[in-house]
Amino acid sequence: MSRSFLDLALPGVQQLSPYVPGKPVEELAREFNLNPADIVKLASNENPLGPSPKVCQAIEQALPELTRYPDGSGFALKSQLATHYNVDAAQITLGNGSNDILELVARAWLAPGSNAIFSEHAFAVYPIATLASGAECRQVPANNYGHDLEAMAAAIDSNTRVVFIANPNNPTGTWFDQAALNSFLAKVPADVLVVLDEAYIEYAADTDLPDGMAYLSRYPNLLVSRTFSKAYGLAALRVGYAISSLDIAEVLNRVRQPFNVNSLALVAACAALQDQDYLERSRDNNKQGMQQLEAGFKKLGLSWLPSKGNFIAVEFQGDAAAINQALLEQGVIVRPVAGYGMANFLRVSIGTATENQRFLDVLTQVLQQD
Numbered sequence: 001m002s003r004s005f006l007d008l009a010l011p012g013v014q015q016l017s018p019y020v021p022g023k024p025v026e027e028l029a030r031e032f033n034l035n036p037a038d039i040v041k042l043a044s045n046e047n048p049l050g051p052s053p054k055v056c057q058a059i060e061q062a063l064p065e066l067t068r069y070p071d072g073s074g075f076a077l078k079s080q081l082a083t084h085y086n087v088d089a090a091q092i093t094l095g096n097g098s099n100d101i102l103e104l105v106a107r108a109w110l111a112p113g114s115n116a117i118f119s120e121h122a123f124a125v126y127p128i129a130t131l132a133s134g135a136e137c138r139q140v141p142a143n144n145y146g147h148d149l150e151a152m153a154a155a156i157d158s159n160t161r162v163v164f165i166a167n168p169n170n171p172t173g174t175w176f177d178q179a180a181l182n183s184f185l186a187k188v189p190a191d192v193l194v195v196l197d198e199a200y201i202e203y204a205a206d207t208d209l210p211d212g213m214a215y216l217s218r219y220p221n222l223l224v225s226r227t228f229s230k231a232y233g234l235a236a237l238r239v240g241y242a243i244s245s246l247d248i249a250e251v252l253n254r255v256r257q258p259f260n261v262n263s264l265a266l267v268a269a270c271a272a273l274q275d276q277d278y279l280e281r282s283r284d285n286n287k288q289g290m291q292q293l294e295a296g297f298k299k300l301g302l303s304w305l306p307s308k309g310n311f312i313a314v315e316f317q318g319d320a321a322a323i324n325q326a327l328l329e330q331g332v333i334v335r336p337v338a339g340y341g342m343a344n345f346l347r348v349s350i351g352t353a354t355e356n357q358r359f360l361d362v363l364t365q366v367l368q369q370d
């Protein structure tokens, strides 16, 4: 028999497990013959408020230009971001989602013989990007589900090119404070790139989470990655960005696709950045929803991991797969996290008050049954 194309793939590609996304509403509707309108999806950390009307307007205005290639330099969005964060526009790299940024980092700096460090229970894209580039994954055991930054710094060796850290982390919602980041960055050698993934940082305003942007001038080996997918509510459009030293940005610019962010995403992100009221509403909804879910879990005698994101990992006695299945049958989609080494947990994204209540009601019913 001839060898399969999997056998012929790069060794790292053979080892990697594909990313498992949250189940789409339409798919569940087909599977259980449910009305999509009755389904609640709290599985992908999406913004439950829907997009900002200002974003929709901007997209409409851009439609007549669909025959043109996007501005490959992303001039308008970079200028706005540069003003917003008080950085040089040349320090910014735009990505097709911040996922793209993570992959660009892997493509530029990781290869067979080098390694990348990340934490146990960290975002699934770190091992995927690392393995696909042929590099070694160094997964460092978590400390009570959060990053053990000291152990991560200690795991660095002469072949380490990248350390991925997420604050807050997905799917755990765990976070580290300024003191921990200060001490970590001070230990990382200057030629090891630190990717500080702040996909959820907008939800953590007014907390003890450090602002990655404040560290850029001191650490030329730091890259801060952010996204419009979460608090800004633009997950469908795929737009994220990195802010780093010029040195790092210049390399990323070499490996990115010339038109990696599409025109509608560019105009939408500009409009979203200007609509800080929307961001405020997103935060408020999140804060209230988090309290609602925590109160519900408490009533049910469940424990959870305190979270600074727009999601919460709730723990069950034993494997949560059956509970997940029962929720699905009732039209409630949450995220199993067994693939993250957390088989007893389900990750629930914060929805609207109505969606959260529906989830809690169905969960109560499901737990009473078994």
Ligand SMILES: *Cc1c(COP(=O)(O)O)cnc(C)c1O
Residues within 6 Å of the ligand: 045, 096, 097, 098, 099, 100, 123, 166, 169, 170, 197, 199, 226, 227, 228, 229, 235, 238, 239, 240
């Ligand atoms: C959602 C997420 C991202 C990337 O999302 P994009 O939609 O690609 O911007 C990156 N990191 C973490 C930790 C996430 O949860």
